Amino acid sequence: MLKFDIEKKKGFMRVGTIYTPHGDIKTPAFVGAATRSTVKALTMKQMRELGSQSILANTYHLILRPGTDLIKEAGGLAKFSSWHGPTFTDSGGFQIFSLPDVKITEDGVKFKSHIDGRIFEMTPESSMQAQWSIGADIHMAFDHLAKSESREDMEVAMRRTHAWLDRCVAEHHKIKSDAEKQNRPEQYLYAVVQGGTFNDLREESAKYCASKDVDGFGIGGVFTAEGMAEMLKVVNGVLPEDKPRHLLGMGQEPIDLFDGAENGCDTFDCVGPTRMARNGSLYTLDGRINIKNAKFKHEFTPVMAECNCECCKNYTCAYLHHLFKVDEITAKILASIHNEHFVVNVVDKIRESILNDDFEAYRDEFLSRYYK
């Protein structure tokens, strides 16, 4: 069973530590999105230096390339990527359901590779096997994404996610007992809560997930911040306190991180920070800026004076503006360092503020300045 200590609690908020065979995660924590086993534009050294504690890779992408067997052969995701720290994998459900022609049956999903059109099949069982091969510390159950936000579709997705969860749990424990016999390191499974914007469905889903023998929970299917805080209160009011909760895919907007932590989420992952960085959109305490804008041409100050990242400590807006204008890869590297550092740091400060009993003050000060 995944070890998770809670040091401090206040309302739904908690500060804790997740212990994995590859190291500990002090929570709340922002997990870097390393979809294809790398955080785009960043080296693992840079990720460590900017303060990241863990990364999340994607099963769908790694099945296509380089193949899960290869990652197993390499010694697992942490070793293969030279991350050497705690790792998560997402099940691939989210990607597969966003592909153009997907055949869904009760058994699983048939889909075409977006790269070469090869036909793949994924079932709850095969997703578990793939994630064990990849060797991340924490796996997500293979879930069913709704095809629209309608209640009907959400309910279908939720029911199938639950049915698949049973199979994920069974397969996970089967592989786990084999691994134990071979003295291989433990790997852990999170159930994924669905239900969209319908809080009664969310409650039902949370209850279902809570009743299963899993190590933690992913909260999935969140697409907008609207109503998220209320939904999290419902879900985290049901989920057992002593297991960690991961808010899947949210964190592009700092308010998502505050809402998530305040309402009981322990970890977050989001592609937003690095994607926006590559597109020139950078976080500052006063909101996001587009460094490509002409007004930064002569701005010989850091992107964010209060920031300790490699980018802000060494380079000016004018320089970064120039690098983006001439399309140098360093532009994307420095911007990614800054944005990833920013969100990791915000969540670290949320943790600190909870420990210091001044979360509300930090939240109000941060949000009023950022969104003024």
Added chain:
RNA sequence: GCUGGAGUCGUCUAGUGGCAAUGACAAGAGACUGUAAAUCUCUCGCCUUCGGGCUUCGUAGGUUCGAGUCCUACCUCCAGCA
């Protein structure tokens, strides 16, 4: 000086009688939330009450209902010959 070729939005470019005028780049702005994203969208002659109005294709004339496109002259550039 003669002969041939060429001058179109910041740049290169399409265009051979219906054209505010093609494409690319540059420029300006926006979007991005479990990454098919180093991607995508919009603007890019001037004005606009967004219906439209006005001025444009080296310059000046001309032919034509209509000219970037045809004719004449001139200017500039390139190539060849003197």
